[in-house]
Amino acid sequence: MKVHLYERIWMWLAAAMILGFVSAVVFAAGSHAIHPPSHMETVDPTQVRIRGEFTEPRVEQRADGSVLVVGLAEMFTFRPNTLRVPAGRPVTFRLTSPDVIHGFEIVGTNVNATVVPGYISQTTVTFDRPGEYLIVCNEYCGLAHHLMQGRLIVEGGAR
Amino acid sequence: MSKAYRLEISHFAVAIAAFAVGAVMALLQALSRAEVAVPFRSEKMYYLSVTAHGVLMALVFTTFFIMGLGYVVARSTLGKLRGEGLAWISFWVALAGTVMNAGAILSGSSTVLYTFYPPLQAHWTFYVGATLLIVGSWGFSAVLLASYLGWRREHRGQPVPLPLHGMLATVLIWLIATSGLAVEVVGMLVPWSLGLIDKVDPVVARTWFWWFGHPLTYFWLVPAYVVWYTVVPRAVGGRLFSDKLTRLVFVMFVLFSTPVGFHHQFSDPGISASWKLLHTLTTYAILFPSLVTAFTVTASLETAGRLRGARGWFDWLGKLPWGDPLFASVALSMVTFMLGGFGGAINAAYAMNTLVHNTAWIQGHFHLTVGTAVALTFMGASYWLLPRLLGREVRPRRLATWQPYLWFVGMMLFSIPNHINGILGMPRRVYSAGFQGSPVAASWQGLTAISAVGGAILFLSSAFFVIVVVGTVLYGRQMPAPAIEFSVPLEPAEGGGVWDRFGLWTAVAVGLVILAYAVPIAHLYGMHRFPSPAFKPW
Numbered sequence: 188m189k190v191h192l193y194e195r196i197w198m199w200l201a202a203a204m205i206l207g208f209v210s211a212v213v214f215a216a217g218s219h220a221i222h223p224p225s226h227m228e229t230v231d232p233t234q235v236r237i238r239g240e241f242t243e244p245r246v247e248q249r250a251d252g253s254v255l256v257v258g259l260a261e262m263f264t265f266r267p268n269t270l271r272v273p274a275g276r277p278v279t280f281r282l283t284s285p286d287v288i289h290g291f292e293i294v295g296t297n298v299n300a301t302v303v304p305g306y307i308s309q310t311t312v313t314f315d316r317p318g319e320y321l322i323v324c325n326e327y328c329g330l331a332h333h334l335m336q337g338r339l340i341v342e343g344g345a346r
Numbered sequence: 347m348s349k350a351y352r353l354e355i356s357h358f359a360v361a362i363a364a365f366a367v368g369a370v371m372a373l374l375q376a377l378s379r380a381e382v383a384v385p386f387r388s389e390k391m392y393y394l395s396v397t398a399h400g401v402l403m404a405l406v407f408t409t410f411f412i413m414g415l416g417y418v419v420a421r422s423t424l425g426k427l428r429g430e431g432l433a434w435i436s437f438w439v440a441l442a443g444t445v446m447n448a449g450a451i452l453s454g455s456s457t458v459l460y461t462f463y464p465p466l467q468a469h470w471t472f473y474v475g476a477t478l479l480i481v482g483s484w485g486f487s488a489v490l491l492a493s494y495l496g497w498r499r500e501h502r503g504q505p506v507p508l509p510l511h512g513m514l515a516t517v518l519i520w521l522i523a524t525s526g527l528a529v530e531v532v533g534m535l536v537p538w539s540l541g542l543i544d545k546v547d548p549v550v551a552r553t554w555f556w557w558f559g560h561p562l563t564y565f566w567l568v569p570a571y572v573v574w575y576t577v578v579p580r581a582v583g584g585r586l587f588s589d590k591l592t593r594l595v596f597v598m599f600v601l602f603s604t605p606v607g608f609h610h611q612f613s614d615p616g617i618s619a620s621w622k623l624l625h626t627l628t629t630y631a632i633l634f635p636s637l638v639t640a641f642t643v644t645a646s647l648e649t650a651g652r653l654r655g656a657r658g659w660f661d662w663l664g665k666l667p668w669g670d671p672l673f674a675s676v677a678l679s680m681v682t683f684m685l686g687g688f689g690g691a692i693n694a695a696y697a698m699n700t701l702v703h704n705t706a707w708i709q710g711h712f713h714l715t716v717g718t719a720v721a722l723t724f725m726g727a728s729y730w731l732l733p734r735l736l737g738r739e740v741r742p743r744r745l746a747t748w749q750p751y752l753w754f755v756g757m758m759l760f761s762i763p764n765h766i767n768g769i770l771g772m773p774r775r776v777y778s779a780g781f782q783g784s785p786v787a788a789s790w791q792g793l794t795a796i797s798a799v800g801g802a803i804l805f806l807s808s809a810f811f812v813i814v815v816v817g818t819v820l821y822g823r824q825m826p827a828p829a830i831e832f833s834v835p836l837e838p839a840e841g842g843g844v845w846d847r848f849g850l851w852t853a854v855a856v857g858l859v860i861l862a863y864a865v866p867i868a869h870l871y872g873m874h875r876f877p878s879p880a881f882k883p884w
Binding site: 189190191193194197198201202204205208209211212213215216221222223224225226227228229230231232233262286287288290292294295297298299300301303304305306307308309320321323324325326327328329330331332333334336 | 389390393396457459463465466547548549552587588590591611612613614615616617618619622623626627630631633634637638641642645691695696697699700701703704705770771773774775776777778779781782784786787837840873874875876877878879881883884
């Protein structure tokens with residue numbers, strides 16, 4: 188196939204640029220273990236309020252110093268609604284929904300998970316900066332979607 | 347009205363009517379988001395207007411416009427359509443489906459947004475209407491394929507006419523894409539909304555939806571590229587820089603459109619990280635044909651400038667007809683698509699997606715891509731098509747000249763603030779982003795107001811477009827219809843060769859889809875899952 192020289196140069200540059208993007212993505216995933224929340228665990232959405240770990244939404248300090256948040260995203264609030272966690276410690280969120288799909292986004296952090304009824308979303312993040320953060324639902328869930336919010340308070344001095 | 351193009355004109359009429367209603371819905375949203383106290387402002391009206399705007403613009407306007415354009419291209423490059431009866435039946439089926447679906451939305455029974463994720467459950471007419479629209483588009487696909495195959499029997503060894511090559515690629519992308527949507531809608535949502543089954547699994551539904559949802563964007567984009575490559579260079583007096591590479595670009599979209607859907611589901615549970623990473627890599631492959639397009643179309647426009655006497659490095663730009671609404675629309679679409687394309691590379695970035703997922707960034711992004719690169723190109727193409735189909739001059743001409751520029755300015759004001767607010771964490775699709783006085787939410791307000799101004803300007807531009815279409819139909823001065831002519835390559839085409847072998851490429855494309863989806867879908871179906879009952883929280 189005859190390809191004009193300028194076009195051939197451009198195609199090599201385009202390929203190099205794409206290779207650069209892909210390398211950056213794979214490098215970040217591999218070397219820093221940065222992955223999107225991809226947990227593979229199911230739960231019966233009609234039972235989560237009645238039995239099992241989600242009957243008591245909570246923030247739990249674990250023996251190894253890490254923190255576990257077991258929470259529900261439901262029409263139209265988060266439970267627990269205010270989360271207090273220490274700075275500098277890994278915090279694992281385990282979340283599900285008893286009704287429709289919700290988003291769990293902590294504004295200004297790397298927490299952004301889709302919470303789907305029937306599945307448990309899990310993600311672990313360490314918050315370095317103490318302060319108060321806004322939690323919003325970013326997946327449309329009904330007429331009060333925009334009122335669905337919570338608070339994360341990262342407490343300093345835990346280091 | 348010219349009898350010869352009655353089929354095409356009917357499709358464009360439905361497309362533009364849907365566009366007009368969709369534009370009114372957009373104005374309601376923009377004002378509501380900016381907390382302007384418009385009459386009837388309420389949560390119910392806001393989420394209803396988001397649903398109607400999405401469906402009418404992204405599914406109805408685009409699909410009818412693309413079907414009309416496909417028939418124009420096939421008729422003018424092949425000399426005739428085969429199966430015009432089927433084409434008319436398909437038109438009426440698609441129109442009936444559209445009316446049924448729009449009725450469900452506007453009556454307030456189906457405020458599920460245009461992604462309609464279960465367990466939100468719309469009225470059954472929403473899903474059946476959408477199904478009929480898709481069935482109509484399959485009829486269109488069959489007519490295009492039959493017309494091409496009939497022509498090929500009589501023209502052995504000839505290359506596929508280039509504009510038709512692009513439209514055939516569009517049809518193949520669409521058939522592969524809509525197979526996934528059919529599984530979701532016909533297999534799950536229709537029986538569920540009729541009460542035949544109690545529960546559906548949301549992640550399974552989302553997976554089939556995004557099997558369809560990403561190639562959908564190339565179903566929109568490839569016809570716009572057909573205009574960029576095969577209409578505009580000719581219309582501005584230039585030559586197509588490379589015929590072969592154009593075919594390569596269209597084939598690459600057939601190959602890589604579908605095996606990429608998990609980049610819309612990065613934050614979903616139930617799909618493993620390694621398969622998400624694989625879909626990231628295929629997503630980046632699809633940047634390549636668009637980067638080639640940026641070069642080939644720009645080089646083709648340069649030939650036009652040079653044929654008009656330009657000599658230096660850049661003065662060919664000044665020689666191009668910036669007052670011509672087709673050229674201005676496409677040139678501004680290309681500029682916008684550069685921004686949108688790089689934004690897309692960020693969306694597809696496996697880890698970085700967390701920063702932008704479901705934020706205002708996303709609506710900023712797809713208004714640059716489908717909302718401008720595609721929609722503005724279709725508006726520009728309308729200014730080119732109207733005289734050719736109707737035998738009338740475009741009128742009022744001045745509104746047509748201003749309209750693309752107004753769209754561009756409105757879209758920049760709308761889209762850039764949304765991109766910034768998205769990075770600052772503002773969620774998309776919210777009636778109000780006040781969050782009860784949260785300080786971080788207050789920091790989004792200024793940019794939201796700017797984006798509402800952009801939305802108002804876009805509405806004005808939309809109104810100009812609709813006025814020009816109606817004005818031309820009713821009052822445009824009659825004239826002999828100009829010929830429908832397509833670009834000629836700079837160097838004589840040597841024939842399509844391997845890039846014309848659509849059977850082969852379709853087989854490869856299906857193979858890639860199976861590689862990308864078979865294992866994760868089998869895994870999903872094999873898990874012990876708990877499907878959800880229905881909810882209607884509106």
